[in-house]
Amino acid sequence: MKPRLLILGASGFVGSHWARAAAAQFEVFQAARHVPGDSPGWLAVDITDRASVDAAFEAARPDQVTLLAAISDIDRCQREPELAERINVDGARNVAKACARTGARLLYTSTDAVFDGTRGYYREDDTPTPPNFYGETKARAERIVAELCPDALIVRLSLVLGTSVTGGGNSYLEKVMGNLRAGNEIISPTYEYRNPLDAGTLAAILLELSSNRDARGIFHAGASDKISRFDLALAIARHVGAEERLIVPQTAPVPGRAPRGRDDFLATDRLAATCRTPIPACREVLQRALSGVDPPVARTDPAR
Ligand SMILES: NC(=O)c1ccc[n+]([C@@H]2O[C@H](COP(=O)([O-])OP(=O)(O)OC[C@H]3O[C@@H](n4cnc5c(N)ncnc54)[C@H](OP(=O)(O)O)[C@@H]3O)[C@@H](O)[C@H]2O)c1
Numbered sequence: 001m002k003p004r005l006l007i008l009g010a011s012g013f014v015g016s017h018w019a020r021a022a023a024a025q026f027e028v029f030q031a032a033r034h035v036p037g038d039s040p041g042w043l044a045v046d047i048t049d050r051a052s053v054d055a056a057f058e059a060a061r062p063d064q065v066t067l068l069a070a071i072s073d074i075d076r077c078q079r080e081p082e083l084a085e086r087i088n089v090d091g092a093r094n095v096a097k098a099c100a101r102t103g104a105r106l107l108y109t110s111t112d113a114v115f116d117g118t119r120g121y122y123r124e125d126d127t128p129t130p131p132n133f134y135g136e137t138k139a140r141a142e143r144i145v146a147e148l149c150p151d152a153l154i155v156r157l158s159l160v161l162g163t164s165v166t167g168g169g170n171s172y173l174e175k176v177m178g179n180l181r182a183g184n185e186i187i188s189p190t191y192e193y194r195n196p197l198d199a200g201t202l203a204a205i206l207l208e209l210s211s212n213r214d215a216r217g218i219f220h221a222g223a224s225d226k227i228s229r230f231d232l233a234l235a236i237a238r239h240v241g242a243e244e245r246l247i248v249p250q251t252a253p254v255p256g257r258a259p260r261g262r263d264d265f266l267a268t269d270r271l272a273a274t275c276r277t278p279i280p281a282c283r284e285v286l287q288r289a290l291s292g293v294d295p296p297v298a299r300t301d302p303a304r
Helices: 013-022 050-060 074-079 081-102 133-148 172-182 199-211 229-239 269-274 282-290
Strands: 004-008 027-032 064-067 105-111 153-157 186-189 217-221 247-250
Touching (some): 050 081, 064 199
Parallel strands (some): 004 027
């Protein structure tokens, strides 16, 4: 019999990929605040409501739980700190308490935004120094999870690239593609470096970590090298044959956008030593994320 896995935030971008991959080894129970229409077997749960969390645990009786549910939009967290606190911190506490009470093993997804990005090459034991409220809530949730569930896995993610299986959620690639399709300019910082990972590779890594009973504590997940957000957007435009002029360099922070780190590179040595899934370079990450993505505009036929 397969172990039972409850995924909180399964309707989101990362959750949709993780739910599909996890079905190979787990009996998966998908949960979100708004259950997608025509989705029998889903659980409706609001992680800010302890009774709702407890009811989901009672229904799924999970051996393992993945907590993805969060406000993951950095600027929204900055604008709506009370909501971000309620979902990202209080919600995480409710879930960690339920795991501690029932003995379910928790995998919590965190972010490179727990670091201020002033130096890059961050290791798992570096002290968090969040540059924005989103990173602050995630760093606080990490501490709560580690305290209440000492066996928990905490996986800090760099930017995740891909398109959502369910069609919704916080996918950077989908936002870029939507703008390219609409002919909109995409203003992209030349000075913000990340080591993104494609959603498929991330799902394979989460599967390995979840299946490894000895793995615990913090892991960093990202590519083996880094790329600026400007070069990333440009590479996406080139790959899909969109006009390169739509990718506009942003060379300094702009008002209204929450502060971000300049170099958030997450060192993945611990992950590479624990998992067999090879850590890809950015080039490969992009290829995997973009395979199957339709061009936003019809390519001009050079013969005409
Ligand atoms: N995407 C990235 O590049 C990235 C990078 C670093 C870290 N992460 C982390 O990875 C996790 C998943 O991110 P994502 O991009 O997949 O986010 P997403 O697409 O915005 O999905 C968020 C999920 O959380 C659910 N949710 C939100 N509030 C909830 C609540 N109160 N109760 C229950 N469910 C709730 C949403 O369901 P409803 O729509 O029904 O509310 C949705 O299923 C997050 O923890 C994020 O911090 C993501």
